[in-house]
Amino acid sequence: MVRLALRTGLRWKLSAAIALVGALVAVALSLVVHNAARHSMLDNSRDVQVERLNFTQKIFESTNRLQFGAKIDDPALPPALRKEVAEGERATYLQDTGETAPEVWAASPLSNGRVLSVHDRFPDRFAVLDDLDRALVIGSTAVVVGGCALGVLVGGGLSKRLRKAAAAAGKLADGDTSVRIRDEVGGRVRDETDDLAWAVDAMSDALQERIEAERRVTADIAHELRTPVTGLLTAAELLPPGRPSELVRDRAQALRTLVEDVLEVARLDGHAERAELQDVALGEFVTRRVRALDPDITIDVVRDAEVTTDPRRLERILGNLIANAARHGKPPIEVTVEGRVLRVRDHGVGFPEALLREGPSRFRTGSSDRAGRGHGLGLTIAAGQARVLGARLTFRNADELTDGSTGAVSVLWLPENAPTNTGSFPVIHLPDR
Numbered sequence: 001m002v003r004l005a006l007r008t009g010l011r012w013k014l015s016a017a018i019a020l021v022g023a024l025v026a027v028a029l030s031l032v033v034h035n036a037a038r039h040s041m042l043d044n045s046r047d048v049q050v051e052r053l054n055f056t057q058k059i060f061e062s063t064n065r066l067q068f069g070a071k072i073d074d075p076a077l078p079p080a081l082r083k084e085v086a087e088g089e090r091a092t093y094l095q096d097t098g099e100t101a102p103e104v105w106a107a108s109p110l111s112n113g114r115v116l117s118v119h120d121r122f123p124d125r126f127a128v129l130d131d132l133d134r135a136l137v138i139g140s141t142a143v144v145v146g147g148c149a150l151g152v153l154v155g156g157g158l159s160k161r162l163r164k165a166a167a168a169a170g171k172l173a174d175g176d177t178s179v180r181i182r183d184e185v186g187g188r189v190r191d192e193t194d195d196l197a198w199a200v201d202a203m204s205d206a207l208q209e210r211i212e213a214e215r216r217v218t219a220d221i222a223h224e225l226r227t228p229v230t231g232l233l234t235a236a237e238l239l240p241p242g243r244p245s246e247l248v249r250d251r252a253q254a255l256r257t258l259v260e261d262v263l264e265v266a267r268l269d270g271h272a273e274r275a276e277l278q279d280v281a282l283g284e285f286v287t288r289r290v291r292a293l294d295p296d297i298t299i300d301v302v303r304d305a306e307v308t309t310d311p312r313r314l315e316r317i318l319g320n321l322i323a324n325a326a327r328h329g330k331p332p333i334e335v336t337v338e339g340r341v342l343r344v345r346d347h348g349v350g351f352p353e354a355l356l357r358e359g360p361s362r363f364r365t366g367s368s369d370r371a372g373r374g375h376g377l378g379l380t381i382a383a384g385q386a387r388v389l390g391a392r393l394t395f396r397n398a399d400e401l402t403d404g405s406t407g408a409v410s411v412l413w414l415p416e417n418a419p420t421n422t423g424s425f426p427v428i429h430l431p432d433r
Contacts, residue, residue: 081105
């Protein structure tokens with residue numbers, strides 16, 4: 001089952017939360033104020049009617065005249081109020097239909113057994129309640145709008161700082177170890193964002209120190225091995241001719257190659273390598289180098305281009321890609337030059353999924369049918385040298401052929417501009433293909 005994830009910004013989430021809380025508080029307060037005001041008005045209306053009834057009763061008993069629209073034995077007297085008066089009690093009664101102002105009754109028994117009553121609606125008093133409701137609605141709306149604005153303001157600032165932190169973390173992940181997230185975040189007020197930035201920077205420093213320590217150990221071990229391996233290779237050359245001697249020389253040479261590759265990887269990991277730039281006609285350069293490596297390789301120069309690059313490093317990349325195709329793939333091997341794009345393809349089983357997903361990794365040769373030969377350093381070195389050139393090296397598998405094989409495709413994208421003297425690299429825009 002596919003779940004659709006709705007992505008929203010922090011500012012809008014915070015704004016919605018503040019607006020929702022503000023709306024709930026405003027509604028609750030409005031209901032409390034409305035009910036309190038209504039009960040106060042009703043109690044006040046009851047008191048007014050009682051005072052009117054008292055005054056009317058005094059006038060009626062002395063002059064036999066009725067005031068304030070009072071009536072004797074009013075047939076419209078509510079039954080509940082009539083029952084209370086019949087028990088000899090003076091009482092009030094509220095008759096509320098919910099459509100207009102409630103009608104307030106007050107009744108009192110007379111000495112002759114009759115009932116004196118007055119009633120009125122007090123519309124002016126309850127018109128004030130309508131004005132109060134309108135004021136509460138306007139105030140609640142202002143609170144919600146203000147909450148939204150405050151949420152956007154506060155959330156916008158926090159979201160901006162988090163975006164800066166994410167951008168700095170992205171640069172750090174791309175290998176720019178000079179980036180410090182706490183400097184990118186900035187701000188005068190310390191909050192959890194600064195704590196996160198300090199923690200990530202501390203983690204980055206610790207990882208960088210560990211990586212640098214491992215690189216130095218690797219380089220030191222490889223460097224210390226060069227002298228005995230060179231001596232071993234020299235001694236192997238002095239052995240008498242024969243199959244055992246050939247095997248010893250072959251393994252000694254393989255060990256020397258491995259030591260040199262490990263040293264090269266250590267230098268590339270240290271980001272201390274700099275390209276020695278020259279103008280090169282890419283098509284002619286590739287044709288000449290490939291012909292020297294293997295005349296049987298198919299070369300196709302679709303479109304030539306003049307590039308500024310380091311020929312030695314470019315030759316190293318090309319040689320490693322071809323060696324990888326010859327070692328792990330199947331012929332024919334095809335090399336294609338199309339402008340600044342260089343492709344190397346074989347017709348074997350293709351790259352393993354782990355390499356396509358994670359990129360080349362040292363001392364990992366991939367799937368079982370590609371294992372047992374090589375040390376997994378060839379593509380690692382090629383990717384590192386491409387980084388020095390400011391280029392990008394990508395790996396993919398070709399579409400399936402009629403014989404069921406796929407073929408591995410390595411693509412080198414050379415930049416339009418050469419690497420700068422400071423070691424930074426231009427952004428490469430890859431075409432859609």
